[in-house]
Amino acid sequence: MAGSADTVPIVRIAGVDKVFAGREGGRTTALSAIDLDIRPGEFVSLIGPSGCGKSTLLRVIGDLVQPTKGAVSVNGKTAEQARRDRDYGMVFQAPVLFDWRSVEDNVKLPLEILGKDKAWRAKRAKEMLELVELGDFTKHMPYQLSGGMQQRVAIARALSFEPRILLMDEPFGALDEMTRERMNDEVLRIWQQTGTTVVFVTHSIPEAVYLSSRVVVMSARPGRITRVVDIDLPRPRSEGSRETPRYFELITEVREALRAGGGDVDDAGTPSAARTMAEGAVG
């Protein structure tokens, strides 16, 4: 793959297949022959139509789903070992905050599980919430925050234990366009400050282009990588970057790659989104 030779990859995915055994013996091939290397500090987006397996691929990297075939190594370890070493920070489409914990306590959750001492937890939670600019909301309960603010809490939580890799599954899919753009800048700023590697699943072409170092284009049935587009927009990126001709060229390039793969993009409200939101409303 282009330009992956010079540094040792932090994530190496080699020949990964994932087949789900359906009911009545049916089988669904979610991923087929996936090869992908991700370098340390890279911002990689996975984009593709619904059912292309991009969320599954993210979970294969995070050891939340086991590949049927092939191997994933992270920092030279198995994905499972990486998960046990707490190398991953996850952010989902829904904020997945715990109703019964204050904003601060939600951020502290992974630190509790890692067995960090109390003083450190408090200090770290404060720092992280200041990083996502929610320093004034530490004692609030999740339901008192707007959707965008909740998602920022989720990001602070994911970063609190300094994971090597941040895995984000359509984190801003449920937000409105304005909030989403603001959150994009926020994520870029945090990424630059922390130097974390980010794997980012999205439906939105502009979002993928604006954020990423590389955009991985996938297609469905079976889920496979059809192209990898290098994004050479200069850093740091800002509002101005969205108006450069190169930005539009890259958007067109990704769109054409998607079309060549035969997919319909930007169908917001995937079944998973609808379900998660419905459950959230009930709980």
Add this chain to the structure above:
Amino acid sequence: MSAAAGVAGRPAAEPSGPGGAGRAARAVRDYAPAVLVAVGGLLVWEAVIRLANLNAFILPAPSAIIGALIANWNGERFPLWQSALNTIIEAVGGFLIGTTAGVVVAFLAARWGGMRAMLLPLAIAANAIPIIAFAPLFNTWFGLLNPLSKMMMAAVLSFFPVMANVTRGLSGVDPSQIELMRSYAATQSTILRKVRIPNALPYFFTALKLASTLSLIGAIVAEYFGGQGSVLGRMIVQSASALKFDITWAAVSLAAIAGIVFYLVIALIERIAIPWHASSRSEG
């Protein structure tokens, strides 16, 4: 972010007008009709029976009921206070037995999926079966005169909603929350402590409220089927068959008060134990 401060969630207070005055007016608007119905209803009831000079046989005037309650508080034939106490002991005892068993079984069911598959039809069947028909059997098993026979009826009625609700609360966790915990490599016991149990608490309290009423129903209905004399169920049946309906109503009122107090105690504990739930609900 300055914009963020502006969207500081939904504000806690509704857009009310001039502060306290608006709130008071709203309280009057919300509660006055119900209070009026209660007071008016009682007055009309009392007035009709007095003015029409009815022989208030079935439906004695409220004053007569209160009179009967006071006269028979420590009565010879109808010791209402002692009866209420005995019935409450049966109900609370059954409630404790039933809810404890329900919670234990729910935890086992959450641990072993196979057991859950077996319990689900049992819970559904328990909803469909008139369990109180078993009351005579309980009398045989645990002794007609032993309060335990009434307690067990209350326990069985309390058991099922607690078991079903807590199982649902422990297992019906948002899959994303489990995924998140797995990404932290959290153990099953950590997931249980930090996710499943907090998630189940609102379900648990809903079940406790149901069980509070059901345990009283269980105790009183089991008393209908016979047993020691100084209990509310017997008071109700015996005073009604003796055509002393003022005493019947007094006993029924005591049962109602016991039910309301029991319920309110649990609602109070709920508010203290899971404040996040109560406040997020009142906001919605």
Add this chain to the structure above:
Amino acid sequence: MTAGPDRPEIHLLERELQLELEAAQPRIPRLQLRRPVAFLLLVVGILVLWEGVKLLGGTPWKAVGAGPGTPVIWNPPFRWAFANDLNLPHVWNIAYAMGQPFQRGADQTLLQYLVGAAFYTWREAALGFVLGSLLGLALATIFVHSRLAERAFVPYVIASQTVPIIALAPLIVFALGQGVLAVVVIATYLTFFPVTIAMLRGLRSFDPRALELLRSYGASRAGVFTKLRLPASMPYLFTALKIAATASIVGAIIGEDTGAIQAGLGRVITTFNQYYATGPEKLWAAIFVAAILGVTFFLLVRIAEIITLRNRPSIDA
């Protein structure tokens, strides 16, 4: 796949993802056999447990329906009081008793007698069920249309849930005289509470955007009620009706037991309870029939629910 303490969750997650992938494909509805099979297994399990207990610690086993002096087939190692033939008769002896005359010299078998009593009770319960449902529906309709009525009366309907309203049963029996009427009234009021409360929510459970749409068509209140409120409330109604089905039978049995009439299951249970020492199987048989009656009524409502809601997206738990 490696084994770890947290592996079982994976299956759950995989199913979630898989459902997501399948969501796009049309699904062929299939006859759901899992529930009935699980239920059957449960019944068999209880019977096995029952006889298992008696096998370990009951009174000596004899042939079905055998009197004193017949040879012992099996002598259990323990003598648990709760498992003796008085407290826990053999399943087959209960079945045998069903085929015998229900009392000395009667020409009806116990089963025929109990089925007759069950029908009698069911008629009362069903009448109360219908009246209570209509009453509940009417009250909820008034409450959702009148804020004043709602504020005045709904707190009492809600509060009634915390009160053992069944305590009123004997009063009603003596008030209305010993007869079917009292039983029906008890069944009615036990039905109308859950229906009212569920319909208060159900009649408001519609999508507010659908109301705006109907308003844009200039629909009347009646139109909104029949085209939107009522259809949207159906899942709530059936949830309440399932509760009410059992509650109405409970009401009928209690009504009969407290002395209203000389027929029906409630009366039979009281009578057989008095003669328990000489024929424990009869009381057990009566309780079984009461249980079956409850389940049957519940299933009838469930079938009506399946038919009414057949075209709706299922939220089957």
